[in-house]
Amino acid sequence: MKHTLSVLVKNRPGVLARVSGLFSRRGYNIDSLSVGLTHNPDISRMTIVVAGDDHVVEQVVKQLNKLIDVIKILDIREDESVNRELALIKVEVDSGTRSEIMQIAAIFRARIVDVGARTLVIEVTGDSHKIDAMEQLLKRFGIKEMVRAGKVSILRGTKGIE
Amino acid sequence: MIKKPKMTGAEAVIECLYKENIEVIFGYPGGAVLPLYDELYDSNIKHILVRHEQCAAHAADGYARATGRTGVCIATSGPGATNLVTGIANAYMDSVPLVAFTGQVPTSMIGNDAFQEVNITGITLPITKHNYLVKDARTLPMTLKEAFHIASTGRPGPVLIDLPKDIQTEKIGFEYPQKVKLDSYRPTYGGHPLQIKRAAESIMRAEQPIIYAGGGVVISGAHNELRTLTELILAPVVTTLMGKGTFPETHPLSLGMLGMHGAKYANYAMTESDLIIAIGARFDDRVTGKVGSFAPNAKVIHIDIDPAEISKNIEVSIPIVGDAKAILKELIKVLRQKRESKWNEKIKAWKKEFPLQYGRSDKEIKPQYVIEQICKLYGDAIITTEVGQNQMWAAQYFKSTEPRRFISSGGLGTMGYGFPAAIGAKVGCPDKLVFDIAGDGSFQMTSQELATAISNDIPVKVAILNNGFLGMVRQWQELFYDKRYSATRLDANPDFVKLAEAYGTLGIEVTRPGRVKSAIEEAVNSDKPVVIDFKVAPEENVFPMVPAGAAINEIIG
Ligand SMILES: Cc1ncc(C[n+]2csc(CCOP(=O)(O)OP(=O)(O)O)c2C)c(N)n1
């Protein structure tokens, strides 16, 4: 079972090491992690995807809560939230494949953000299934490079973490 | 507006220590803490120079455990800081309030692999409750205020403050904050009333309840409430190593320590209980044995200030998060007096049938006998222990009656802890007699602190149970590795009497059981630190014992 944790932390040096260090020390695996400032520059928000049964995740949350720089943690459920990932995919192209690749990008509402002589860079946003599907489709053209950003999540409606 | 007095960072640190009422610190100087040591030179804070930084941390830890106050230690950057690491980890595992200061290379040089630079905040991340690298001298007062607050509140623990040299010399305007502003750190103290009510109902209904008390009872100062609770519900009490002394072991309802080397009756009672009232204890593997067979019929009430301990190892049905003393006070109010039951009868029978015992001898000195004698003669002494057989015999045969009088490295099991901890305890409680019950192996890990004890006039007594072995490891080799004594024979032990004498103090060698009592008295009557070298039966084992991986009622010996 995958859980998505939204963690509000003090924006202090070393806070990322404290949080990620806790995962490795207690033997929990991080699937993905993203960090950035919130609208309050003193506070950062991390979105951490962790695999584990409910007992494991409950332990993770309790241990995280003990860190002095951690302000609040939310275990975000998929159906109550908006979730996004972003990937940049560099595919090989030639005159024979260019238009097909561009069509695929259009269907996925992905954007071509760089055009080279033999490559295209495609930016795709969505949930992880969408990005997986896109990757699958582009494979046969030859993916030269790919980079995925960690998932970010926010609760729908008025519910939230403030 | 009142002008804030100007002072250097080092002066500010000392000023903060005054504000925190710190009277003594244990430390060792070096280049990166020179400014701080210069300020200490004519301060009113007593500095005790140890002979190895590990012992500065252990002594501060022993001081903290004996007094309930926060211990303070200090070391220079690099090797000084890394030498503190074992002591900090030890304090972390046993939830001891400690503030450790380390020197650091100047801020401009951090990250350059400068001389004696280590990333000590990185190294101690997993073994501190929190730590700080001070990069702006103006934050010093708030940093110290927070550090002492964090170390001593909630579930206590060590906090480290890394002080670059330039921060110590920079001038700042000083003002000590009245309060901390830590919106992300607010421990829960009062227990949830509904949970307390549910717990009370379970207790009244239970037929075979047992109280399981740990170090949290010591920290919270809940021993009187624990006694009231026990006498109200007439449940037997088992304690962990850390919980020794929270309930008088001379009391008829006491079953002493449970677990790997607990009494058989303690483990049987735990296994057959139908309700465990766990108070400030964390179901450590030394206590539970095989988790799947641990107290199979019991419901668990767990009182603990750390929510992360609830259902960590054992499923809890009634968690009550908060301070043990506050919670027990409330719990007692809603309980009614229970009567003795069949359960009490059963336990009395177990106690009779399976007493804690050893083979006595009038030819060889049995280590258990030494401890019995110390207990009989000086039962109100503070006992510290080393690690190994000596520790387990001390736990079994020294009957503790008060909290903060039995001090031992529980979670980390650090050989060499007992002697510096004894020094710290004696500094904190100068009117108390302090005994370190030691092993010959362990004592050699920190025996250099004899110099500290002598030069600072700290007359602690060391009782070495000298078996010529790393006894506890040898015991496992005897029982589970075919007596193949790989690297456990201590064949080049020093003459401990001469060692004591070399430091300028008294050593006593004891080779006959008949001399045990008088040697202990002689040591106590001396106003110096004394080392007693008890030549004990070399291959004596600690029994009973639960073999690794077995259930606690499958206890042998
Ligand atoms: C620093 C450290 N190193 C190693 C160990 C492993 N260990 C546990 S008990 C023990 C033997 C201790 O020997 P001694 O101090 O003579 O005590 P005895 O068991 O003989 O009473 C050892 C090596 C430890 N606990 N701590």
Ligand SMILES: [Mg+2]
């Ligand atoms: Mg030994």
